[in-house]
Amino acid sequence: MLSPLLKTSITGLIKTSLVVLFGTASLCPFLVLAQNSQADKEALTLLVPDRVFDGQTMHNDWVVLVKGNKIAMAGPQRMKLPESTKVIELKGMTLMPGLIEGHSHLFLHPYNEVSWDDQVLKETRTERTLRAGTHAKATLMAGFTTVRDLGTEGASYDDFGLKRSIEKGVIPGPRMIIASRALVAKGAYGPKSQNPDLDLPQGAAEVSGLEQISQEVRTQISKGADVIKVYADYRAGRDGEAAPIFSKEEMALMAQIANSGRRQLVAHASTPEGMMRAIEAGASTIEHGDGATEAVLKRMKEKGVALCPTLAAGDAIEQYRGWKKGVNPEPARILAKRATFSLALRTGVTMCMGGDVGVYAHGDNAREMELMVDYGMAPVDVLRAATSVNAKVFDYADRIGSVQTGMLADLIAVEGDPSKDIRLIRRVKWIMKDGVLY
Secondary structure, eight states, X not given: OOOHXXXXXXXXXXXXXXXXXXXXXXTOTTOOBOOOSHHHHHOEEEEEEEEEEOSSOEESSOEEEEETTEEEEEESOOSOOOTTOEEEEEEEEEEEEOEEEEEEOTTOOOTTTSOHHHHHHXXXXXXXXXXXXXXXXXXXXXXXXXXXXXXXXXXXXXXXHHHHHHHHTSSOOOEEEEOOSOEEETTSSSSOOXXXXXXXXXXXXXXXXXXXXXXXXXXXXXXXXXXXEEESEESOSTTXXXXXXXXXXXXXXXXXXXXXXXXXXXXEEOSHHHHHHHXXXXXXXXXXXXTXXXXXXXXXXXXXXXXXXXXXXXXXXXXXXXXXXXXXXXXXXXXXXXXXXXXXXXXXXXXXXXXXXXXXXXXXTHHHHHHHHHTTOOHHHHHHIIIIIXXXXXXXXXXXXXXXXXXXXXXXXXXXXXXXXXXXXXXXXXXXXXXXXX
């Protein structure tokens, strides 16, 4: 609770702040109140919500003080603040860390609009980059202040330019953790041609042998990659089935080079053997993990490898194929995914929040969180997965994912209490990234 003295000193400021911030913002929902001057960097803003989720626990008596682009204090209010302190009351709202999307493709858009092949082959990189900028804005406005973007899918290193444009304030968007070009074994990925004499542009970087692997990983790092992504398996079996495409030794080299520069190796994997090779090679996360067995999941837990289940991607693709959700019975793929997710929860594997957004619409990122609850995860655990857990797994917990002193001021306020009803995570009413209010 605020002290009587503090209430007296800030009564007039509350009304002025609310009129400026919310009266104006209601007319322009994408208004950015930038803080550029030295005075702004020293300015204090007191946030007074009904409750604060700090990334782990919900608190009903907390306020949060922001100074410049960092959190100066989080907890019960016990100090007198300068009269110049700006106060924002967030009545009926939960204040929490900005959400972290763990598996995004900003350079893709829903496959029911344009197929993946046609996006890679027929859309110019200019168009794809312009779309990515729009997708970045939609992501931020949905309350996701950070994305781990796991591949441009044929758009070369253009994610680096997008990331820098956001950092410079050219366009609004989330913080980006970028992978640029995923690694695939030669001939394993796509687009594919029925004519073996044609070499089509590929959606990832093809490598063959340890020398090429070493060169490609180092090249990607030199081009700005924050993380290295590998396809541990893909639809490259004799009959088009998913099969491992890299050996454990090959992926271990990728991990060794990436780790030496404090970068992680993350692995797309859906077969038990592909997952196991990636786990033993030193991957930090397994993306998708559709065919995970109990033995695989236990090994993941032992090695501290997290699972990013991407439930929403499969949900979307099945609907594109004709499944009428809520009307028709759930397809075999959905039932199998439910079973794997449930097994992972029982095994105690660390669960990331990432939906493979780009397969479905950017800005609809909360779809993954809703499905995680529907598939058996507690709402508060999903909130943790989308904030402090993602930050820790991705090795960014020293700056984002939690509401505590010294962290970057990436904060959102949502209507109601999403720890009781995860659907409320869509009711984002207030967004701050790096101390800037959007």
